[in-house]
Amino acid sequence: MFELAFPPAFILIVGALLIALARPGMRPVIVLLAPIATVLAIWQLPDGVLMTAPFLGYQIELVEASGLRRLFGTIFALMALVGGLFGLKQAKWYELAAGYAYAAGAIGVSFAGDLITLFLFWEFMAIFSTVVVWCGATAAAKRAGIRYALMHLVGGIILKIGIEGTMVHTGSIEIEALALTSFDSWMVLIGVLINAAAPPFCAWLADAYPEGSPFGTVFLSAFTTKTSVLALMLLFPGESVLIWVGMYMVFYGIIWALLENDIRRILAYSIVNQVGFMVVGVGIGTEMALNGVAAHAFAHIIYKGLLLMSAGAVIYQTGLRKCTDLGGLYQSMPITAACGIIGALAISSFPFTSGFISKSLISQSAADAHLVWVWYGLTAASAGVFLHAGIKFPWYVFFQKDSGLRPKDPPWNMRAAMILFAAVCIILGCFPQLLYQYLPYTVDYEPYTAAHLVTQFQLLLFSGLAFFVMLPMMKRTLTVSLDYDWFYRVMMIRVARVLMAVWNQFVDLVADVWGKTGGPVAERMRSLHNPGGLLAQTWPTGSMTVWVVVILVAVVVMAQR
Amino acid sequence: MRKPDVPIAHLPDDPELRAWLYRPSSIRKLWIGAGVVLALTVIAQFGVHVHEHFIIDGWYGFSAIYGFISCVAMVLFAKVLGYMLKRPEDYYDQIRIADAAEDDDV
Numbered sequence: 001m002f003e004l005a006f007p008p009a010f011i012l013i014v015g016a017l018l019i020a021l022a023r024p025g026m027r028p029v030i031v032l033l034a035p036i037a038t039v040l041a042i043w044q045l046p047d048g049v050l051m052t053a054p055f056l057g058y059q060i061e062l063v064e065a066s067g068l069r070r071l072f073g074t075i076f077a078l079m080a081l082v083g084g085l086f087g088l089k090q091a092k093w094y095e096l097a098a099g100y101a102y103a104a105g106a107i108g109v110s111f112a113g114d115l116i117t118l119f120l121f122w123e124f125m126a127i128f129s130t131v132v133v134w135c136g137a138t139a140a141a142k143r144a145g146i147r148y149a150l151m152h153l154v155g156g157i158i159l160k161i162g163i164e165g166t167m168v169h170t171g172s173i174e175i176e177a178l179a180l181t182s183f184d185s186w187m188v189l190i191g192v193l194i195n196a197a198a199p200p201f202c203a204w205l206a207d208a209y210p211e212g213s214p215f216g217t218v219f220l221s222a223f224t225t226k227t228s229v230l231a232l233m234l235l236f237p238g239e240s241v242l243i244w245v246g247m248y249m250v251f252y253g254i255i256w257a258l259l260e261n262d263i264r265r266i267l268a269y270s271i272v273n274q275v276g277f278m279v280v281g282v283g284i285g286t287e288m289a290l291n292g293v294a295a296h297a298f299a300h301i302i303y304k305g306l307l308l309m310s311a312g313a314v315i316y317q318t319g320l321r322k323c324t325d326l327g328g329l330y331q332s333m334p335i336t337a338a339c340g341i342i343g344a345l346a347i348s349s350f351p352f353t354s355g356f357i358s359k360s361l362i363s364q365s366a367a368d369a370h371l372v373w374v375w376y377g378l379t380a381a382s383a384g385v386f387l388h389a390g391i392k393f394p395w396y397v398f399f400q401k402d403s404g405l406r407p408k409d410p411p412w413n414m415r416a417a418m419i420l421f422a423a424v425c426i427i428l429g430c431f432p433q434l435l436y437q438y439l440p441y442t443v444d445y446e447p448y449t450a451a452h453l454v455t456q457f458q459l460l461l462f463s464g465l466a467f468f469v470m471l472p473m474m475k476r477t478l479t480v481s482l483d484y485d486w487f488y489r490v491m492m493i494r495v496a497r498v499l500m501a502v503w504n505q506f507v508d509l510v511a512d513v514w515g516k517t518g519g520p521v522a523e524r525m526r527s528l529h530n531p532g533g534l535l536a537q538t539w540p541t542g543s544m545t546v547w548v549v550v551i552l553v554a555v556v557v558m559a560q561r
Numbered sequence: 562m563r564k565p566d567v568p569i570a571h572l573p574d575d576p577e578l579r580a581w582l583y584r585p586s587s588i589r590k591l592w593i594g595a596g597v598v599l600a601l602t603v604i605a606q607f608g609v610h611v612h613e614h615f616i617i618d619g620w621y622g623f624s625a626i627y628g629f630i631s632c633v634a635m636v637l638f639a640k641v642l643g644y645m646l647k648r649p650e651d652y653y654d655q656i657r658i659a660d661a662a663e664d665d666d667v
Binding site for chain 1: 562563564567568569570571572579580582583595598599602603605606608609610611612614615618622623624625626627628629631632633635636637638639640642643645646647648649650652653656660663
């Protein structure tokens with residue numbers, strides 16, 4: 001048996017530590033080498049369980065490899081590499097270190113062979129992603145980070161309840177398909193879905209991610225939700241409840257993104273939208289659907305990273321993050337604009353981009369499974385993606401009105417990171433076999449048929465027409481939109497205040513009643529029992545002798561009768 | 562906050578002297594060009610057989626109409642929802658400040 005010395009995730013953890021310890025001049029070298037070493041290590045892994053260890057009386061499987069796990073591990077490491085390149089000189093060293101530790105957690109989950117290992121790396125991600133949010137270094141980022149951490153700790157506890165229940169009731173800690181027939185498996189599902197930003201726990205994503213730094217948000221976009229998608233694929237393939245959860249996420253993402261004015265929050269909502277497509281795919285659960293989910297997660301990490309890098313470049317160069325402040329930037333930031341547009345086309349699954357070859361698999365699997373309403377819903381949602389991300393994002397940032405701002409393109413490493421991912425979007429779109437060959441099942445699907453191209457162009461271009469026809473109705477406003485986070489940011493606090501007020505009233509009432517009735521009684525008791533009180537005095541031995549004599553006399557008298 | 566070193570261009574008052582994309586004359590040309598492309602995507606369907614999955618999606622021009630209508634519907638729905646859900650940007654800050662003030666009173 002192939003014996004592994006250490007899990008591939010440890011390479012990035014060591015990398016993160018070295019980033020913290022190294023001289024500043026050495027940091028860029030470590031930032032670039034650690035993910036490359038991780039990718040190389042991942043590609044060496046044969047299938048099967050490769051590393052076990054005893055832990056709390058269980059034999060845990062620290063590393064288990066398969067084609068699907070390698071695919072996710074690879075894209076996580078690639079994302080760390082390009083995210084690292086993007087922030088090579090500009091991001092703070094502790095932000096890069098935290099980002100790499102976060103990525104290491106995601107890779108650890110990808111290769112976790114059992115539920116305990118999965119949980120350990122799951123929490124590892126929660127900790128370091130919170131640090132990345134805090135690296136936004138504003139008061140808003142600090143508060144958003146605390147809310148983010150609380151949400152993920154609650155999710156972690158729910159997941160742990162489910163995992164422990166499964167361990168106790170089945171005796172197995174294997175990662176395998178769990179039937180939704182017990183409380184335990186529902187808890188596992190809910191714990192995993194919280195990380196996928198499923199309703200009603202979807203607000204944390206758009207609340208926290210946009211508060212990261214221009215570099216941190218790029219890291220944040222990739223790992224948490226996609227490890228969750230992988231966990232769903234491994235634990236709950238074909239659970240039909242996921243179809244409806246995913247459908248909700250798809251439309252929720254579109255509608256809230258349409259309402260939004262913050263450019264990175266638009267993209268954050270669109271992460272929920274895209275993860276929704278993947279969750280639907282897991283719910284359909286056929287081989288083609290699961291292929292589609294894996295391909296879409298891979299493609300999505302790249303184009304969403306690209307979109308957030310172009311948004312980050314704009315924010316880094318201008319300090320502005322609202323649609324209402326931006327516009328016309330294509331004139332002075334041509335590379336950022338071009339890369340942003342390529343990312344926007346890819347997310348809209350425009351033909352000849354990576355999104356086209358991945359999302360088609362999910363839609364086709366819905367059609368093959370005769371899920372009529374799912375297919376119509378996904379098709380409408382595909383149009384909606386072009387509306388809210390494909391056009392809205394580049395339009396308001398790079399075109400719309402001319403804001404007069406003329407910032408330059410960002411430094412070379414940020415440009416290089418964007419160009420790299422933009423190229424991958426197009427290469428994967430033009431040569432789908434590059435991705436299809438690594439999917440978990442054999443792909444028997446040709447995305448480039450004349451009919452598919454014609455219908456896709458019609459769908460997208462007429463959505464574009466709808467955007468410009470409806471443009472007057474979409475005038476950006478200086479607003480935020482209420483979301484589920486209102487419940488814990490406002491309502492729960494108000495309820496807590498009311499409860500506290502009721503409690504205070506109750507305490508006052510008790511004191512009042514006590515003062516009127518209990519008080520005098522207590523006063524009497526006090527006068528008797530307190531030091532110096534009648535019953536608390538020390539009595540002379542003589543008085544005891546007197547009483548003993550009295551009792552003796554009484555006993556003698558009674559005995560005489 | 563805008564970074565202080567962002568260059569700002571002076572925009573001419575006459576719209577026809579601005580960047581090509583912002584001139585009314587070029588916007589007209591762009592609409593005509595877009596109309597031609599849209600028409601072409603529909604006309605192109607003459608040459609291909611679209612295999613329908615479920616009855617109406619095989620109809621001629623279905624994708625164009627469906628894409629347009631669903632987008633209009635989503636924009637309208639978002640608009641209506643916006644009336645209920647939109648709040649001023651400092652909504653949460655104001656609530657925090659109000660709560661803090663109340664705590665001080667107590």
